[in-house]
Amino acid sequence: MGGRVLRAGKWALLVLGTALALSPLATGVRAWQAEGRVRRALNQIAAAGAPVKATQLVRPPVPDAENAAIIYRKAFRAMRLSERDKELLARIAWGGFDAADPAIAAQAKEILKRNAEALQLIHRASAMPRCDFRLDWSKGWDLTFPYFAGLRSSSTLLAFESVRLAHVGRADEAFDSCAANFRLASAADEPILIGQLVRYAIIGMASRALGAVLCQSQPSAAACRSLSAETARTDLTRALVKTMEGERAMGLSFFDLLRSDPAGAIETLTGACAEPLRLPNPPAPTFSGNLWIASEELTYLETMDRVITQAALPYREAVTVHPSVDEVLRAIPWRRRGIVTVLAVVAPTLAQKSRDRALANLGLAQVSLLLKAYRATHGAYPASLTELRGFAGCPLPSDPFSGRRFVYRREGAGFVVYSWGPNLKDDGGVPPPAKKPDEGDVVLRCLR
Numbered sequence: 001m002g003g004r005v006l007r008a009g010k011w012a013l014l015v016l017g018t019a020l021a022l023s024p025l026a027t028g029v030r031a032w033q034a035e036g037r038v039r040r041a042l043n044q045i046a047a048a049g050a051p052v053k054a055t056q057l058v059r060p061p062v063p064d065a066e067n068a069a070i071i072y073r074k075a076f077r078a079m080r081l082s083e084r085d086k087e088l089l090a091r092i093a094w095g096g097f098d099a100a101d102p103a104i105a106a107q108a109k110e111i112l113k114r115n116a117e118a119l120q121l122i123h124r125a126s127a128m129p130r131c132d133f134r135l136d137w138s139k140g141w142d143l144t145f146p147y148f149a150g151l152r153s154s155s156t157l158l159a160f161e162s163v164r165l166a167h168v169g170r171a172d173e174a175f176d177s178c179a180a181n182f183r184l185a186s187a188a189d190e191p192i193l194i195g196q197l198v199r200y201a202i203i204g205m206a207s208r209a210l211g212a213v214l215c216q217s218q219p220s221a222a223a224c225r226s227l228s229a230e231t232a233r234t235d236l237t238r239a240l241v242k243t244m245e246g247e248r249a250m251g252l253s254f255f256d257l258l259r260s261d262p263a264g265a266i267e268t269l270t271g272a273c274a275e276p277l278r279l280p281n282p283p284a285p286t287f288s289g290n291l292w293i294a295s296e297e298l299t300y301l302e303t304m305d306r307v308i309t310q311a312a313l314p315y316r317e318a319v320t321v322h323p324s325v326d327e328v329l330r331a332i333p334w335r336r337r338g339i340v341t342v343l344a345v346v347a348p349t350l351a352q353k354s355r356d357r358a359l360a361n362l363g364l365a366q367v368s369l370l371l372k373a374y375r376a377t378h379g380a381y382p383a384s385l386t387e388l389r390g391f392a393g394c395p396l397p398s399d400p401f402s403g404r405r406f407v408y409r410r411e412g413a414g415f416v417v418y419s420w421g422p423n424l425k426d427d428g429g430v431p432p433p434a435k436k437p438d439e440g441d442v443v444l445r446c447l448r
Helices: 002-047 068-078 083-093 102-114 116-126 137-142 147-167 171-188 193-216 221-232 236-260 262-271 287-311 325-330 334-343 348-378 385-392
Strands: 407-411 414-419 442-446
Touching (some): 002 287, 068 116, 083 102, 102 116, 102 147, 147 193, 193 348, 193 442, 221 348, 236 262, 236 287, 287 325, 348 442
16 A cells, blocks of 8 residues: 555656756746747738837938928927917917907917017928828837927918917918918828827917918908818828827837836836736746737737727727726736737727817818808808818818718807717707817807
8 A cells, every 4th residue: 555655756756857857948838839829920910010019110311401300300499489478378278268358369469579589480390292201100108299399389380370360350370370370280191199189289279370360350262161171181090190100109119128128028018007017027038928928918919909909999999898998908817918008008098089089170170161152152151061061172171079060050250060979969059168178069069
């Protein structure tokens, strides 16, 4: 009996020893298989023409003489804005500028005079079709975009200028400033989400300024048609898909860093997030570490595939997709959720909501300009958008939030035209209350 137990114990020890000896080999095989799946996934992405490295986001070179970015940088350096000026500019951004107030009018005149050189440069740059700020995409996650703040300030200055010019009766110049503001938005068109968000903010600024200018003036029918056609050519949906592909490439650059400098990569990721993360210790360069990195990268690629696919959907459809990207992320075990959650923070519904608000602003601008062109031609506004479509001779843009036509009605001597907005319901043309941008409608109201 004792001999059998001894022999059984020896066999158990032999099996255990063999298992321990083979465990690294088994882990190595699993790591090799996971890395193979990563390579195949990256090859498929590359075969589809999408970037897999941040360095592939570099644009074709633009000669200095044709590069608007060089002129914009000069404009940024020429800006002379005090904190008091910025407060007033912020008010124009949200429609709180009372041009009739003598004190404000005097301050506005002085601001425009002090920034005349900057505005001249901004107008010049916005008229140039090509813009490249020559970013060093090889920096990956260390890349910064300081010029975005300059573009936003430029947009606010243009909006301020357009409202002021309209108030003093210089309607044609005011209209030109509005047109320059819409063109300025394209300078923020980078394949990274923050660039698109800045672009959307500028479009919103330009749309609000246009509404204020149209309330005070009647541009020519030709000018209205020209700017309407220009805004119609802006393709924000395709740009968002390309942006999400760019975000994926930036995320993949993190995994390259994780393989070459694990400690530095974890430190970079932690610093990029405002909230504490549940991150493991940096993986050692072992079979186990390689398996962990490959598994993380596969989860990230699967998540971003959903993000990119959904980026083409309108917001009203994206919110019906289940499981959502957020739900998928929450299903990831907490030990792995930190890295993937931060890298895939570009949840499509947030981006789509912002994009569709910008699309609504562009569509409202286009329709309002055509309404003004109709009035300049016929002496009165049309009774309906059906009548306006016949005048335009082309399809009118639809409301991205409802999927239907924008809502239009005559109001006094003017009109109101509006989108349902991100709450996806008709609030009767009531704009959102302060600090609640997702409530109410996206509205352009013209009083004359």
